[in-house]
Amino acid sequence: MPDANDDDFRQVLSREHEALEKRRRRAAAGLETAPPKLRLALCATLLDKRDTGILLRALRETPSCALPEDLAHLRRIFKTPNDGPVKLLLCCSENPNDCTLPQGLEAMRDKLGDPEVIEIPESTPVSYEEARSWTMRYWPVNFIKSRAGLSLKPGLQVLDLTQSDRVQAGKYLRQVTALSASHQGKDAALIVEPNADVVVAKSLDTTTEEGHPLRHAAMNCINSTCARILQTRLSKQADAVPSPASAAGSRKRAKLDEEKHDSLAKETGDLENDDFPGFDPVNTYLCTGLDAYLSMEPCPMCAMALLHSRVRRVFYASPNPRRGALGSCARIHCHEQLNHHFQVFTCADPKPKES
């Protein structure tokens, strides 16, 4: 089943951001994009091109000619093709019939032709290509990269996976789908330390075996990871000071989870159990910096559990159209209100799960 294309991922973004990305890709491919929102403005032809500098300075110094911040993509000068006349954008306009020269520019009247009302793009272009096509059709606009995106929290931004990211993600995603396939298609999950490139925990869905409806693969995997982190931390602490009585309970719990993990690890022939070079459980705050790999898109509970645990990225193999919370039914990771954000990826070409 796995082939070379499995290393190709699609980032799951907010609907708004997804539309923006689609527009950007279409523009880059030279395809038609949505026309910009237009607004009225006043422009005038320069009678003598040598006056360009004087006029630009005058426009800069005249308050009524100032352009609002969100129109920063518009150019002031329009050099019409084939060495034609130079037009200047004077100011925004509200009334299509009002062609009077803006206040404060009267001294320049003899250098300008009659002002005319035109339509200019109010929207900000999302790419060079879009800026170029709008320039041809309406009025010259610049593509300003920092203004092209939506203002989003860092975790919600588009992330270009590097080649080594893709190779690593492909490897673990194949591993998790193989784990699922070898257990009658039960959901499976891996939590991975990306820098050390090791699996910290692997889990299967055990709702049926345990008769416990919350034992989803991702929840089990978070529990195993936390148990391992806690276990290491407690034993480190025990080395330093005699362990306090209160820690005994959680130590026992951690031990239990640990054993459960080990039995699965043995069963799946996993040897990355004892020590993780490069992974420091003592200084790990929850699952910060770890990546999660899931055979199936998580439900709201698991998605939020991953978010609470502060994982870095989530990769899932197949979408869950019925109750997936990271793309299908909801996009929990795109809520600005939440305090942590991770990036979510899925296969570029998702294969629906057969069941």
Added chain:
Amino acid sequence: MRAALAEGEAALARREVPIGCVFVVRQGEENVAAEETVLTSGGNETNEEANATRHAEIVAIDRLFARVGPSAKDLLASSELFVTCEPCIMCAGALREVGVRKITFGCGNDKFGGCGSVITVDPDADLRAGLLADEAVSLLQKFYQRENPQSRDTLAAKFSAPSPSPTKVDQDVSADTLS
């Protein structure tokens, strides 16, 4: 709700985010002097377990399953939840999984709320908000006046192992474990 607040108090004493809950089964006719039995209860254990998913609701559900086994699901399905703070998206998802529909909570949860504040996980849930909300809030305030013992700064100080990047943790970090 008093019992849930008591669980919250107990969590505070363990230096946890003070949120508590009880699952209650009512026997007899509704609105008649019904007999109420506490099925299971729990408080936050996120810090003790170093596991951000150990919220009061999950702890209480796990306790019941540990005690009675798979039949816990049927018991829970007929029960009613009282929790001091609005269940987060994860807990709201968990409650839907186990079939708890009647949910009464104290204060809302603007950061993680799964019962209307951020999103509504289960549109069919029968929600009641604001019961003893002031007491739930003052309990939380008591906690946030102190530091969160599991936050990165405190951990780094507790374990003298070299910290790769001792980044400054803002005030909000202590709120991640909010149920």
